[in-house]
Amino acid sequence: MKVGKIIKVSGPLVVAEGMDEANVYDVVQVSDNRLVGEIIEMRGDRASIQVYEETTGIGPGDPVYTTGEPLSVELGPGLLEAMFDGIQRPLEEFRKLSGDFLTRGTKVDNLNREKKWHFVPTAKVGDKVIGGDIIGTVQETPLILHKIMVPIGMSGEITSITEGMFTIIEDICVLDGTQKIQMLQKWPVRKGRPFKKKLNPDVPLLTGQRVIDTFFPVAKGGTAAIPGPFGSGKTVVQHQLAKWADTEIVVYVGCGERGNEMTDVLMEFPEIIDPATGESLMKRTVLIANTSNMPVAAREASIYTGITIAEYFRDMGYSVAIMADSTSRWAEALREMSGRLEEMPGDEGYPAYLASRAAAFYERAGKVICNGSDDREGAITVIGAVSPPGGDISEPVSQATLRIVKVFWGLDHALSYKRHFPAINWLNSYTLYQTKMDHWMAENIDPEFAKNRAKAMTLLQEEAQLQEIVRLVGRDSLSYEDQLKLEATKSIREDYLQQNAFHEIDTFCSLQKQNKMLKLILKFYDLGVKAIEKGVYLKSIEKMPVREKIARSKYIEEAHLEQIDEIAQQLEADMNKLIEEGGILDA
Structure with missing residues (x-):
């Protein structure tokens, strides 16, 4: 492991020299506390690192250890019902180890390595498989059958596959006598998971909310934004969508939210009964909580963590909805890190690459034919809340978002003041899926x-x-x-x-x-x-x-x-x- 040396500390930004063997987006461990960080800029042998934990007490001369791997999430049984922070560390396990507040330098596995799951093969010895093929299943919750897939990039003939109780790091299948497959996979968060083909989103995501379904529908595999001032009901609308939308998996990312609002989510979601099944909504939900008092750098990573987990379930053939609340605070994290890097600022101090970063996130939505031998379809619908200061949607984050998304649910403070909820203004909201949705409604509901x-x-x-x-x-x-x-x-x-x-x-x-x-x-x-x-x-x-x-x-x-x-x-x-x-x- 290559060791560098810190020469500058500026809040969550650390600059280290002697890092000539490292690459941008590599994960590093900072100081003897082994704090998790990620390289975001290289200049010669100097690396600028955003640290995902509190940097108080770290100074020049402290060591930096490179891992040579990009920031990745762990994918496998154990994701559902869990609550993670912005870089997928399980909050419940953290609490057991260090109490109610995160203690820096605490090491914990993202997914439980000890719990055993009942693996049921759906493939057999002699089958030829490629990356993305489903080789077996695990009943992760009463609602969701977790499908175990061949990792992307692997292929061959199954020479061994076993039913039984396994941990996620035990071998369950062997290809060509040498390639071993476990239930646990890893994937870099900033790289979209591949698929065969993107499809035309032509089926509505039914939400049970009249103003949305009738007037401003979003397609399964589509993108939508909910801009609105504080107190206009963005979070309640997203809760309603998480509860009632006809998707199989919900990924809820609390990105820089107030701690008490995330507490409400964490307390309410387990109590909400999924109307379709009578089970707790958490049985098909992944929660990612990065509150406003958590390290700002992890806020920037949280939406990538969420979308990567969503892509993993999409690849199983599920319809997934990801709620990002709120992308304004994600953009503020970008702005803070950009300022510390001394980059040339754009509008209102946001980095010049704000629009391209937002586009890269929303473009990972879509209805696709998944990788693998069968042509199963999966979909990710991205619904992002935006909190423009003073409700002014002419500010850069709202404008960058509106150029990308196809549905705009404009929340109106005047309507919320009149106690009209959902406070979606029907005169300035729009959807670009209307023609496709009208065809679907005519065929499935009523020609009129x-x-x-x-x-x-x-x-x-x-x-x-x-x-x-x-x-x-x-x-x-x-x-x-x-x-x-x-x-x-x-x-x-x-x-x-x-x-x-x-x-x-x-x-x-x-x-x-x-x-x-x-x-x-x-x-x-x-x-x-x-x-x-x-x-x-x-x-x-x-x-x-x-x-x-x-x-x-x-x-x-x-x-x-x-x-x-x-x-x-x-x-x-x-x-x-x-x-x-x-x-x-x-x-």
Whole structure:
């Protein structure tokens, strides 16, 4: 092991000389405490190292030991239900060794080397396999079958494979008599795992959130950003997506989050019951916690750790969602390290390579055909929260993100102040997957779904213009048709777009229910327009008792959706009755 010598310490940045044999992104051990660090710049024999632990007490002359390996994560059984820090050190094991706060220099294996797992072969002796092929399975949790794959780069004929209880470092399979395979694999975090082919993302990631699924859907294998000021509900939206999105694996990265918010996540997730299976949500979740008081350099690494773990499960053929909360704090870590390296700053002090680093992260999303002999499909959907200072999305991190992602859920402080949640502003949010999703909705839900969505969005946009007039000259100056339009859009906003994350029924809404609810509200508008044309009083329409039932349709259970059809029939009957009774409009 080559030994260098420290010549400068600047917070988490350490400069060492005598490192001519090392390479950029190699992992090193700093000082006699063997603190974990990573080389981020080489100049001659001098290496600039970002240290992932507290550097207090380290000074010039202390040794630096090179390992010759890049920063890597350990992949294998034991990932699910675990809570890791930014460089995949298990927090529970840390707590057992050193208490509630991380003690620097503490060494612990990323994955448990002693626990035995029941390995069941799915391949047999004589089979020819290549990198990515599944050779067996381990029932890691009641929800997830962990598929053991041939490491990338290995291939050959199976000469030995054994069923039984093994640790992750014991040999379970031998290729060509010499190549031994264990359940444990390692992969460098900054290098994307390979795949055969990237596919067109054409299936929506269903979240159960009406404003997202109906108006701004994201595709499985797509990318989305949630920019918004503090307190506008980014974290709650991500919790809802983690809980309800129809993915098989969730990777949640708390990147520079407040400690109390991550505590909420760590306490709540084990208690949340996965609605599809009745088991704890943690049974299919990996948590990566790097709070704002943890070393800043590890924050920069945390999202790479998360996406690499997500790629590993994608390669098994699973659909994975990774939540990064928040990439603004990841960018702040980049800015701090860039400043200590004395690099030329870009906008607002962020490094010039901010946009390319963000793109490199988001581009690891996608729906792919995985490596291996079979053509199994896997997908990673990346959903990143952005916390622009003061809610100003013209700042560099938001702009760099919006140039890359295809879905923008713009959170609005004014909406959250009015207690409208999720506070996604329907006038400035967008999705670039709309055409593909409309095709899917027409084939799988309702041929009229796209038309109804477009009609509802048009009404909402027209409402914004009418509200300007109302503010100037009052509502009574509007025509009866326009006043009815305001009533209908109020119903869309309050009864459809608003959704209570803490109500046992309203927290999740299936696409079938969304379709029926939207049709019901639009039916009220269409019938109301006809009634006004026939001379019915607007106040008579506004005071119809059935409107209360329309407003409460969001609380109808999924098993009783026929009740929404009954409300639609009652609405039509009541409106026809109003028309028959007649009503002469005020002059």
